[in-house]
Amino acid sequence: MDEVDKLIINHLQGGFPVCDSPYQVVADQLGLAEADLINRIKNLLDTGLLSRFGPLFHAEQMGGALTLAAVKAPEQQFDQIAEIINSFPEVAHNYARNHELNMWFVIATDVPERLTEVIKEIEQQTKLAVYNMPKINEYFVGLKLQA
């Protein structure tokens, strides 16, 4: 990743235009050639610095459901609990955190009913209470991580 790549990452976190030649528009703004911009984005995706490029969809608006959930996993069963929870294809972003509520994960489902089912199944299989914390409000942030 060089300075130009950093410039591109920082710029694209601010959005990408919807028009017939969007790469040309952004390349002009950054003082790059269109082909260079396209190749660099490709490369940043290939090397994993960018995990996605393009439109990002709103799960709830699409009819799906999303929540943040947590459990208190006893230390001696921690790996086993993680394995059970991660085995659900609906579970993403499972993080261990330094608290009694030590396992935090996101559940995303195609329909809201499935979300309730997944929580129930996790509770049955782990014998733990799942704390269910779907968002009530989102406060807009610029989403910028300075490269």
Add this chain to the structure above:
Amino acid sequence: MIDGVSRQLIELLQQGLPLVSRPYTEIAKKLHLTEDEVLIRVAKLKQQGIIKRLGVVVNHRRLGYKANAMVVFDVPDSLISQIGDHVSQFNFVNLCYQRPRQGDQWPYSLYCMIHGKNKETVLKQLDHLIESCGLQQFKREVLFSKQCFKQRGALYQALEKQQKVISNG
């Protein structure tokens, strides 16, 4: 609200925007539409909020943001909008949500994610945030992530599955 053509369009766009000079022409060809028709539909999806935004998702760990703190505050409901709006103005706050309290054991309502290059930086930023927004009065906890077990596009998988169900009738 979303017709069959836009469903197909969403399905294609979930694979990412084509990395070619005229990305919407490439999509239009696959859907037997014109480039203009695709652009109008994309603009509409954005206006409806179905497309949240266009741009990139960065892999924060790969970018060197190794310290990830979830900071939670017990903010009274009457103040939460005002405080949420204020907190989200700080450029080191990467996400900010109101979530339901979970009884006395977990009475927190405001969640802020702070990604930083290291723990010290994150804690300094948090001090600054607390002071600037007058958050000293609220009960809080700071949860750093220790380990990431899983990070993948479950959301996109779920939505793809949903589209298959819809397109299969």
